[in-house]
Amino acid sequence: MNPHRGICAVLVLLLCGGCVPYWYTAASSQRSPIDDQALKFITIGSTTMEDVLFELGEPEARYDAPPVFLYRWVEVEGVFGYPLGGRFWMGWTREHTLHIGFDESNKVTRYKISSVELSERSVP
C-alpha cells in the first residue's frame, strides 16, 4: 500500500465514525493479476521465452531488439463505509504492467512490475 492510500484510509476511518470500512480488491481486466508467487518460475539467465509464454500466455504487447514482453492487468481497490446512514466509497483503478526482458538467446534478463494510477474517485 502506498503512503497516499494509508493517509486516505486513516481519513476514511475518522470520517466513518463507528462504521466498519470494507477493503476490497478486484480484477477488472481479462488477465488475472500476476503476483510474486506466479513469477517464482522465473530464474534470471536460464528461464526462456518459451517458458514464459507457456506459464503466462501471450503478452499484451511485445517489442523486439532486444525483446521485451509486457503483460497488463487492471485492479480496482477501494473502501466502503456507511457513516450515519449515508454511504461512503473511495476507490482506485490501477493498471499494472509486468516487463520481462530477454537477451539475444531469448533468456530472461530482468523483470519488473510497474503500476499506473488510472483513476481515483470518491463518493461521499
Place this chain on the structure above:
Amino acid sequence: MTLTGGFPLAPCRPGWLCSLVHHLRALAGIGIAIGALTACGVSTELPKESAQEAVLLRLVATRTDGTPIDLFGLFGRVGDFLVLAENIDTGEQMYFSESGLPPEAAREGWMFLFLATGRYEVIVKPAPDRPASRRFFLAVPAARAVIYGGSLTFTCESGWWKGSRCRPPSEVTDESELAAKIANTMPQEYGPLVTSLLR
C-alpha cells in the same frame, strides 16, 4: 519547552555553549527536512542529466465540432490531462510537464520531459478520475537534441471542464515547424530539433 528547527529544546542557560547547541540542532533540523523531502520524492537536484534528451510534445483540445479549446483559463491551466512516459525496459515512469517552458509555449499546450535514450510507452489520460487512457510508442534516440514526439488532440464534448468529458487522442499529428520555434527558445545546450513521432 520551545521548538526550534523541528526539535524540542530543553531550556539552557544563556551563553555561547547554549547558543552553539541551538544552532547545531537547527542545522540538524534543516538536514532532516531536506532528507524527508527527498524521501517523499521531491527532487533537490537540477532536472537535466548529461545522458538525457529533452522531449517535446504538444497537447491540443478541440470540441466535437472542431473548434479549439483554450487549455488555460483565468486561474491557470484548466485541463487535468496527464502524460506519462514509461520506459519499456525498466518500467521507470516520469510525467511530462509544462514547467520550465516559456509561458506562451505552455499556453499553447507544449510539454516537455528529460528522458534517457531508450524505448518508452507514453500514456495519455484526459482526466485523473477516469480510467480512459491511450498508449503510444516513443523512441528516444541518442541525438543530443530536442526530440519532438508529436501533437496529441483531445476531443471534448460541450460543457467540457477539467478533461472529464474528453476522449483520449487517437492519432498523432506532426507540427515540427512549430516545435522548432519552441526548441529555439530552449537553451542551446539541448541542441537542434529532431522529430521522432509517437506511434
